Amino acid sequence: MDSLEEKTLKSEMIFDGKIIKVVVDDVILPNGATSKREIVKHPGAVAVVAITPANKMVMVEQYRKPLEKAIVEIPAGKIELGEAPEWTAGRELEEETGYKTNGLKHLVSFYTSPGFADELLHIYLAGDLEKQVNPLQADEDEFVNIIEVSLEEALQLIEEQVICDAKTVYAVQYWQLLEAMK
Template sequence: MDLTETRLTSERIYEGRILNLRRDKVRLPNGREASREVVEHPGAVAIIALDAEKNVYLVRQYRYPINRATLEIPAGKLDAGEEPLACAQRELAEEVGLAAAEWQPLLTFYSTPGFSNEIMHLFLATGLRPHREKADDDEFIEIVRVPLAEAVTMALGGELQDAKSIAGILAAARIWQA
C-alpha cells in the first residue's frame, strides 16, 4: 500500500532563528486533500560524554517552553552547512568545556516526525580532556556528572524526561553494559 502524501501547495507562516513553520496542502493516498503544519529545523546533535570512570556529563538548564529546568545531555543545533560531527565537537566544548579523543556515532533519529523534520545525530564521546569554547550568550548551564548506571536509573525512572537524553543514555549503556 502506498502511504505517500503529495504536497500540492505550501505557505510559509513563520521564519525564525531556530525554526520555520509552513502549512502545506497535501493529497492523501485515498485522493482526498488535507492540511499539514510542518516545523522546519536544520537538525541537531546530542552527545553522550563518557569519562574514564563511566560518568556521563549532563547539563541542567531552564527550558522556557516547559517552564522548568531540565537535566539533559549536551546538544545543539546544526549551523548552515555544518557537519554533525563538527557540531558535536563544538557543542561539547561550548556547553561542558570538554574535547574528546574518540567519537562514535550512536543513533540518528527524527525527534518528532508528526510535525517536524528535525533530525538528531547522537554521538558517544570518550577520551575526554578539558577544552573550553565560548558559550552562547543566552545559555545558562550547570554541569552535572553522573555515573552511567545512575543515569540509566534516572532515565527509566522518569527523573530525566528529555527524549534525546533517554535514548542516548540507554544506547550508551547497552554498549558499555552499565
Template sequence: MKVRGTRRIYEGRVVNLRVDDMEFQAGKHGDIEIVEHGGGVAIIAQPAADSIILVRQFRPSTGRRLWEIPAGKLERGEEPAACAGRELQEETGYRAAVLQKLWSFYTAPGFCSELLHLFQAQGLSRGEPSPDEHEDITVEIFKVAEAWALVERDELPDAKSQIALAWLRGNAAVAAGAIGRP
C-alpha cells in the same frame, strides 16, 4: 499521498513553519503543519566507563531546568561531527580526541523535520566551557546508574538523553553477560 502545495507561514532563527496542502487517498485533501528544523547533535560524553556528563539548563518550552546530555543545533553548512565537538566544548568545557557517530534519528517525525545525530565522545580532556550568552548551564558528572535513577524518578524527561542512557545500560548488560548480543 502527495503534496499539492506548500506555503511558509513563519520564518525564525531556529525553526520555520510551513503548511502543506496534502492530497490523501480517495481524493480527499487537508492541511498538514510542518516545523522545519535544520537538525542538531547530541553527545554521549563519558570521562570514565561508568559515568556520563549531563548538563542542566532552563528550557522555556517546558518551564523547567532539565538534565540532559550536551546537545545543540547545526549551523547552516556545518558538518555534524564539527557541531558535536563545538557544542561539547561550549557547554561543558570538554574536548574529545575522538567523536564517533552512533546513529541519527528524527525527534518528532509526525510534525517536525529535525534530524538529531548522536555521537559518543572519547578521549576527553577538560577545559573551560564557553556557553552562548543566553545559556545558563550547570555541568555535572553522574554515574550512569545515578543518571538512570533520574529517568526513573521523572527528573530526566529528555528523550535524546533517555535514548543515550538506555544504550549505555544495554551495552553494559551485554558486556556483563546479562543479556546476549543481538
C-alpha cells in the same frame, strides 16, 4: 502495496524564526481527499554521549521554557549552516561542558517528531575526553550547570523525571547496554 504518499498542492511559510520555520502544506491524500499539514522545519541537531575516564556521564542541567522547568540532558545543539554534524558535536560538547574529545563515534540518527517536524538528530559517543582550561564559549542566551553522574544516578534521574527527553533517555540506555556487555 498502495502508495501512502501525500502530494503537496501548495506550501505556505507562516513563521520564519531563528531556529525553526513553520509551513502549512495543502496535500492530496492517498484516497484523493485533501488535507492540511502543519510542518516544523529544523536544520538538524546533534547530541553527545560523553563518558569520562572515571565512568561518569557528562550532562547539563538547563531550563527548558516549553516545559517550564529545568531538566538534565546530554550536551546537544543545532547544526549551523555549512557545519558537518560531527564537527557540530565536538563544538557543542566543548561549549556546553568544557570538555574536548579526540574521538567521536556516530551512534545513530533519527527523526525526533516525524508527525510534525523534519528535525534529524545525530547522536555521537565521545571518547578520550579532556577538560579544557579555556573552552569555547557557550551561546550568550544559554545557561547550564554541568554535572557528571554515574549510571545508577542517571537511572534514578530518569525515574524522577529529571531526565525526561528522548535523546538523553536513549543515551542512558545505550550506556547501560555498554556496561552490561563489559
